[in-house]
Amino acid sequence: MDTEVIIVGAGPTGLMLAGELRLGGVEVVVVDKLAAPTGQSRGLGFTARTMETFDQRGILPLFGPLETSPMGHFGGIQFDYSVLEDGHFGARGIPQSQTEAVLEQWATGKGAQLRRSWELLGLVDEGDGVRATFTTPDGERELRAAFLVGCDGGQSTVRRLAGFEFPGTPATRGMYLADVVGCGLKPRFLGEKLQGGMVMAAPLGPQVDRIIVCEHGTPAGDRGQETTFEEVADAWERITGESIRHGSADWVSSFTDATRQASEYRRGRVLLAGDAAHIHLPAGGQGLSTGVLDAVNLGWKLAATVRGWAPEGLLDTYHAERHPAGVRLLMNTRAQGMIFLGGEEADPLRELFTELIANDDNKRHLAGIVSGLDIRYDLGDGDHPLLGRRIPPRRLTTADGETSTQELLHDGKGVLLDLTDDPGVRAVAAGWPDRVIVATGRESGTSSLGGGALLVRPDGYVAWAGDEPKDLDVELRRWFGNPVDVGS
Amino acid sequence: MDTRIVVVGAGPVGLMLAGELRLGGAEVIVLERRERPTTESRASTLHARTMEILASRGLRAMFGDLPHEPRGHFGGIPMDLTLPSRFSGQWKVPQTRTEELLGRWAVDLGADVRRGWAVRAVTDDGGQVTVEADTPTGVRTVRAAYLVACDGQDSTVRKLTGAEFPGWPATRELLRADVRGLDIRNRRFERLDRGMAVAARNPQGVTRVMVHEYGREVPDRSAEPDFAEVSDVWKRVTGEDISAGEPIWVNTFDDANQQLTSYRHGRVLFAGDAAHVQMPIGGQALNLGLQDAVNLGWKLAAQARGTAPEGLLDTYHDERHAVGRRVLANIRTQAKLLLDDASVEPVRALLAELVPAEHNRALLAGMISGLDVRYPGGPEDHPAVGTRVIDLDQRDGQGLLAVPGRSFARLARPWAGRVRPVSTPPLIAHGDAVLIRPDGHIAWVGSAPHRARAALTRWFGPPAAMADNDNPEKGHPSGH
Numbered sequence: 011m012d013t014e015v016i017i018v019g020a021g022p023t024g025l026m027l028a029g030e031l032r033l034g035g036v037e038v039v040v041v042d043k044l045a046a047p048t049g050q051s052r053g054l055g056f057t058a059r060t061m062e063t064f065d066q067r068g069i070l071p072l073f074g075p076l077e078t079s080p081m082g083h084f085g086g087i088q089f090d091y092s093v094l095e096d097g098h099f100g101a102r103g104i105p106q107s108q109t110e111a112v113l114e115q116w117a118t119g120k121g122a123q124l125r126r127s128w129e130l131l132g133l134v135d136e137g138d139g140v141r142a143t144f145t146t147p148d149g150e151r152e153l154r155a156a157f158l159v160g161c162d163g164g165q166s167t168v169r170r171l172a173g174f175e176f177p178g179t180p181a182t183r184g185m186y187l188a189d190v191v192g193c194g195l196k197p198r199f200l201g202e203k204l205q206g207g208m209v210m211a212a213p214l215g216p217q218v219d220r221i222i223v224c225e226h227g228t229p230a231g232d233r234g235q236e237t238t239f240e241e242v243a244d245a246w247e248r249i250t251g252e253s254i255r256h257g258s259a260d261w262v263s264s265f266t267d268a269t270r271q272a273s274e275y276r277r278g279r280v281l282l283a284g285d286a287a288h289i290h291l292p293a294g295g296q297g298l299s300t301g302v303l304d305a306v307n308l309g310w311k312l313a314a315t316v317r318g319w320a321p322e323g324l325l326d327t328y329h330a331e332r333h334p335a336g337v338r339l340l341m342n343t344r345a346q347g348m349i350f351l352g353g354e355e356a357d358p359l360r361e362l363f364t365e366l367i368a369n370d371d372n373k374r375h376l377a378g379i380v381s382g383l384d385i386r387y388d389l390g391d392g393d394h395p396l397l398g399r400r401i402p403p404r405r406l407t408t409a410d411g412e413t414s415t416q417e418l419l420h421d422g423k424g425v426l427l428d429l430t431d432d433p434g435v436r437a438v439a440a441g442w443p444d445r446v447i448v449a450t451g452r453e454s455g456t457s458s459l460g461g462g463a464l465l466v467r468p469d470g471y472v473a474w475a476g477d478e479p480k481d482l483d484v485e486l487r488r489w490f491g492n493p494v495d496v497g498s
Numbered sequence: 499m500d501t502r503i504v505v506v507g508a509g510p511v512g513l514m515l516a517g518e519l520r521l522g523g524a525e526v527i528v529l530e531r532r533e534r535p536t537t538e539s540r541a542s543t544l545h546a547r548t549m550e551i552l553a554s555r556g557l558r559a560m561f562g563d564l565p566h567e568p569r570g571h572f573g574g575i576p577m578d579l580t581l582p583s584r585f586s587g588q589w590k591v592p593q594t595r596t597e598e599l600l601g602r603w604a605v606d607l608g609a610d611v612r613r614g615w616a617v618r619a620v621t622d623d624g625g626q627v628t629v630e631a632d633t634p635t636g637v638r639t640v641r642a643a644y645l646v647a648c649d650g651q652d653s654t655v656r657k658l659t660g661a662e663f664p665g666w667p668a669t670r671e672l673l674r675a676d677v678r679g680l681d682i683r684n685r686r687f688e689r690l691d692r693g694m695a696v697a698a699r700n701p702q703g704v705t706r707v708m709v710h711e712y713g714r715e716v717p718d719r720s721a722e723p724d725f726a727e728v729s730d731v732w733k734r735v736t737g738e739d740i741s742a743g744e745p746i747w748v749n750t751f752d753d754a755n756q757q758l759t760s761y762r763h764g765r766v767l768f769a770g771d772a773a774h775v776q777m778p779i780g781g782q783a784l785n786l787g788l789q790d791a792v793n794l795g796w797k798l799a800a801q802a803r804g805t806a807p808e809g810l811l812d813t814y815h816d817e818r819h820a821v822g823r824r825v826l827a828n829i830r831t832q833a834k835l836l837l838d839d840a841s842v843e844p845v846r847a848l849l850a851e852l853v854p855a856e857h858n859r860a861l862l863a864g865m866i867s868g869l870d871v872r873y874p875g876g877p878e879d880h881p882a883v884g885t886r887v888i889d890l891d892q893r894d895g896q897g898l899l900a901v902p903g904r905s906f907a908r909l910a911r912p913w914a915g916r917v918r919p920v921s922t923p924p925l926i927a928h929g930d931a932v933l934i935r936p937d938g939h940i941a942w943v944g945s946a947p948h949r950a951r952a953a954l955t956r957w958f959g960p961p962a963a964m965a966d967n968d969n970p971e972k973g974h975p976s977g978h
Contacts, residue, residue, distance in 0.1 A: 344844035358827035369857050
């Protein structure tokens with residue numbers, strides 16, 4: 011073996027996964043076909059849950075000051091996401107290039123190797139490992155590893171070479187995305203629907219505006235075709251009547267509403283994550299965020315598998331948990347596309363959603379979907395409200411001082427959070443000292459975590475809640491394998 | 499004074515209106531093109547608000563025991579329709595039966611229903627309306643103070659007057675047939691790969707099938723399709739062969755969605771499908787039409803009798819156009835949810851998550867049942883103004899002044915024959931008087947006598963001269 015895991019693609023998903031694997035003690039090589047990051051930024055932010063996820067790993071400070079927006083939208087219908095507990099519309103105005111730079115710094119700092127100008131040519135799953143060949147600046151190279159993960163985007167080469175099915179609905183409309191300079195546009199932060207289509211404009215800096223142009227009846231273009239500023243400017247003028255031809259563009263690109271999802275996220279020793287596993291209409295920064303959450307779900311499971319302590323079936327829970335999350339991603343982005351981008355024909359539907367969104371419970375429901383805060387993995391039948399859900403960020407007071415649910419997860423280990431100072435559960439969890447941190451404390455301020463003890467997985471999701479040591483033992487074995495005194 | 503009103507069309511809406519006009523003291527002639535009532539039963543659902551109105555008119559009993567279904571659907575997403583009403587849910591009555599009963603009621607009240615009269619010309623000279631009709635005895639002419647077109651979605655009057663009728667042309671169609679001798683399983687709004695199918699077999703062994711094929715263009719229909727077309731589409735959508743069945747009748751309906759810009763054109767008014775066409779999803783079309791009639795009847799009768807306050811008749815358009823707009827919008831959404839191809843699945847899935855929440859269920863159930871109708875009040879009005887009251891007897895078609903004390907009862911006397919004081923348990927709050935319109939909606943709430951008089955005048959016209967007080971039934975039809 012040349013390394014333990016190969017990650018193809020050094021975007022946010024691949025870099026996040028690389029860091030997660032390093033936390034799990036796994037050797038990892040990240041390859042990317044580009045010689046340097048593009049500097050272009052399709053995504054301009056990430057969701058509330060992704061922000062929490064970065065916080066769980068201590069990455070958040072690397073971004074510097076972040077602004078979050080309480081106001082968001084669903085299908086273009088604006089509302090306040092903060093009606094949802096811990097809810098907001100995410101960190102906004104963060105160029106994807108910055109997110110990638112931060113994650114690269116974090117992952118390589120943890121020991122991930124990053125090789126640029128490496129382009130995947132072929133891969134073979136040999137049953138006990140994967141052999142992959144690349145074109146590199148030094149000619150063709152081959153790497154052998156235990157697993158290979160495709161984080162190489164919507165046009166994933168890994169997906170194609172490994173024979174993943176990618177069913178879904180083809181593009182029905184094309185849209186333009188561009189950063190234009192010197193056009194003097196008025197802000198249309200959440201988009202404006204006009205007769206001819208929808209336009210959005212948001213200032214990125216002095217003179218620079220991010221624009222999105224979605225013209226009714228624009229066919230889904232050929233992806234291979236280069237988009238020009240002239241095309242974008244013409245479409246802008248047809249819809250708004252405003253000429254932007256006096257300006258120029260930093261970059262222009264096109265995208266579509268094509269929606270597809272890999273029918274399986276794992277085939278043998280090859281896995282997919284991020285856009286390689288699901289493509290959809292961009293809406294609310296969910297693409298980047300879902301990729302990061304895929305990576306954080308997969309990382310510790312794959313590391314456990316490589317390290318050899320993974321219980322039977324652990325790696326397959328990646329597909330079992332993240333495929334349904336992807337189904338909801340695709341569902342909500344397609345629904346938003348119909349509500350936001352449909353012509354007059356969709357007006358009554360938009361009116362209905364506007365009426366529904368006036369209600370706070372519906373705001374919470376939709377904010378939960380878009381922010382990622384509503385994710386609930388099917389982790390068993392218990393009736394604890396947090397079971398299968400994320401542990402919310404809360405301050406904790408322990409014998410060693412103040413900490414938080416987020417800080418306890420910085421090392422990427424499981425956490426037994428003993429909220430009632432119960433020696434019984436602590437004694438059980440002591441059998442996994444290398445994999446599970448035991449913390450006794452209570453919430454600072456108002457209690458929202460409930461009583462008893464919580465077993466939190468490395469990805470921040472609550473696998474068990476209760477006070478019965480026997481049950482805890484079962485769950486620890488289910489997620490973390492055998493205890494040291496038995497397994498070693 | 500000429501209090502005569504011509505109603506064109508003796509369907510449920512025309513007959514309901516005829517009865518209402520008679521209750522209001524107008525002379526009514528109903529002209530119906532067909533020589534005999536139709537035997538086809540298109541609409542068969544009465545919703546809660548319609549049932550409440552029928553009960554308030556004392557008509558509930560004559561409908562007898564009706565099959566009741568508390569559930570309904572929104573665009574095929576099943577939901578419970580239960581709301582605070584004695585009549586929540588759907589009540590099943592064949593349209594032929596509804597017409598028969600409403601017709602009997604209207605005729606008993608003195609409406610003159612003339613069958614075999616096909617309207618061919620309508621002239622509004624500003625002072626009266628002249629209607630020319632082909633009749634079994636040749637062309638006949640009727641003059642009236644007002645004409646109301648209740649002649650359905652293909653309204654002759656609408657065409658003759660050239661009234662502006664904007665909206666959405668049909669893009670989707672449902673084929674429907676009642677078939678004997680089929681042995682297929684029941685299907686409830688089943689969305690399949692190629693279309694949507696419904697099958698329901700009744701106890702008499704007749705199966706009603708409805709089918710839509712995604713993306714199929716709506717053919718130009720000058721006549722109903724033959725059963726072969728239905729069975730072909732059914733085969734393509736479900737894979738089942740029903741061609742051996744014996745069709746009893748076959749028809750189609752489409753999703754054309756159009757509404758008159760104005761429900762009133764001078765002395766010509768429109769109600770029901772003549773004023774708005776929509777896909778009859780969930781039985782809302784018939785109910786919308788019946789409620790148009792109940793909103794219009796008392797206002798037009800007052801207008802014809804000369805007691806109507808200025809502007810009262812125009813509140814018909816203002817109130818019912820807005821209600822119609824909302825219903826037509828929800829029907830467009832439902833048609834999309836029900837009959838679009840797989841592209842609509844994500845929105846359906848999302849709504850299916852939201853619909854069960856009580857707030858949402860109640861919102862949609864309110865729309866479908868008509869119980870959410872609230873006519874706008876003024877900024878000074880009590881918040882209950884415009885909402886409906888329930889369970890009050892208004893079989894005489896009069897307004898009610900629900901009073902907290904005897905002084906209010908005396909206060910209503912100059913409006914005798916138009917407004918009847920009733921003593922009820924407090925409807926809103928203790929001490930408040932509530933003025934209720936003949937259609938059951940609240941016109942005013944308050945406790946100040948001078949405001950009560952103003953409200954009575956605003957809705958029921960000026961008080962009668964003292965001489966009229968001795969004869970409160972003046973001008974009122976007998977036999978109610």
